[in-house]
Amino acid sequence: MRVSPSTPQRPDPRPGDFAWLAVGGGPHPGVVIRVDSPTRRALVLYGTGTSRELEHRLVRPEGREGKALGLSKPTYFHITNLRLARYELLRLEAKRCPPGLFVELNALALKGLPLMTESQLLQGLPEVQAQSG
């Protein structure tokens, strides 16, 4: 009898989970903000190493929050660094965003969400304009 190798079940992401997300050609550290189970998509606020002229939350690697996320350099979570990704594209790690930081990132995401509507995207995200400007 053939026994097919069992594949470990990937846990579904939850708000507050740490995840790597491939954006702009490379993996970025991110925090899951919301999930939509029916479509298996997660809203992730990801960080970058470069600061821009946008509202953001900086997390330093030497601080408690940076250590909890395993960051290796100062990381900027900008208001427009939101992506809705299919679960299978998230590389989850067994790390949780500290509660205080999650509340702040969720507040940023709530401000950023209205900028992600189709009509706003057609006009260009502020980050895209900033990068091309």
Add this chain to the structure above:
Amino acid sequence: MEIALPGILPQEAPVDGMLVLVVRLLRQAARRAAGSWQRVRQSTADEEFLGRVESATERFGRHLLTAQDRDDLRDRVDAVIEDPEFHATLFGLVRRSLDKPGGLEDPLAQEPQLSELSEVEEPLRKVCGPASARAIHQGTRYMAEVLRVLHLYTRQPGVQEALRSEPGLQAAQSLAWEIVYNPDIPPQLARGVLAGQRMGALELAMLAALVRGEPLAPWLGLAVAERWLEEAREYLRLLVALTPGAVVSEELLPAEERLDVEALSLSMQQASRAFRELVEAAERAGEPIYPPEA
């Protein structure tokens, strides 16, 4: 989307108990300057519970008092509130008070007396240093209001029942984090939940300082007092927002700083709709990551 705002905090009420008890212990400690805890112990059950508080003071309060700077203090406070034992201490108090109504630490039955707080102010000033005098005075005023409004809050229909439910008592930390990690709870309210816990942690630091009986380094005394004031103020904003009929002076909480629960609820509904539209747009576009790269 509906947010059961009046019901989101029953698990927070143990902080009420913690504060009442801490006030009484602070008063005892202040009266005796330092020393053993024996005189406040009234029964075996009280002793058992007070032993937990003493242990929490040793473990968490002293830990906070070894902070190296303000950033370190902030990090340590957050480490304390993320420790399950901290929550177990808070819930131990509620369980204890439910088992023995009318006991020493009966936060659900007795309204705290403001005179208890006034006894605490001067000893706290001594250990935290003269520079902290204003913050201690203001913090004491906010603490009095927090206790008063929280007492009203726990008397709302449904809150007592929620407090007495077994799951509510057993899942202390996970319930608190369910609020904090719930993206549909307005961040302003989630911050208030965290503030209540941070306030409790800082009170353990103050209690530890009083028990030790030695003045803190001036910067540390000031930092503890200012953080305490800040968290008490934030916590009061939350409690006033969630407690119909709570009246707090404009001086302590100006109208423009108060939280409008209806407006917050509306903004969360809008955010939920924006998220739904984003999901639908991503599905229509068929993009695995949305929006795709420009």
